[in-house]
Amino acid sequence: MILVADVECLIYGAQSLKQKRSVLKSIITKIQNDYNIAISEMDYQDLWQRTKLSLVTISCNKVQSERVVNQALSLIDSYPEIERTTTKYEWL
Template sequence: MIIGFVRLELLIYDAQSLKEKRSVLKSLHTRLKQRFNISVAETDHHNTWQRAELTMVTVSNDRTVCERELQKALALIDSQPEAERTVTDFEWL
């Protein structure tokens, strides 16, 4: 069994409040969970308006399958104009 996870930071330029930030993150979170076999959680910068850290996790018997799923999720995040991905770290267990 392979567990792959990605920790990434997002900059949300148009957020002027925590409510606006949460709206962007909730929308992104919903799209990711609907389209991909992953779990997503906000793991840091909870009280910062324009910054967020997300962690995405997937499990499979094959590392290639995990990596493909996470790369597709990152591509979806990159296609969103509301947020810009900055720091991205992969880890495998």
């Protein structure tokens, strides 16, 4: 089962693209190191305080895929610099 989660977020404290990239790099590196997930910024690369991330995982069953993605989303939520606004799931 392939699960894709598209996540839109706001980064309130970012006053430059450099600050935004610093926050995102920290989150992306942590998720890639801790979970079996591919993650990338997919939209709003030129905006300071907004981003869209896509997370993708592949597993042999649906429950495992959902659990891993939800753990990664909880990690994103644990960062005080970023707020997750919308999340859309898609099964492939």
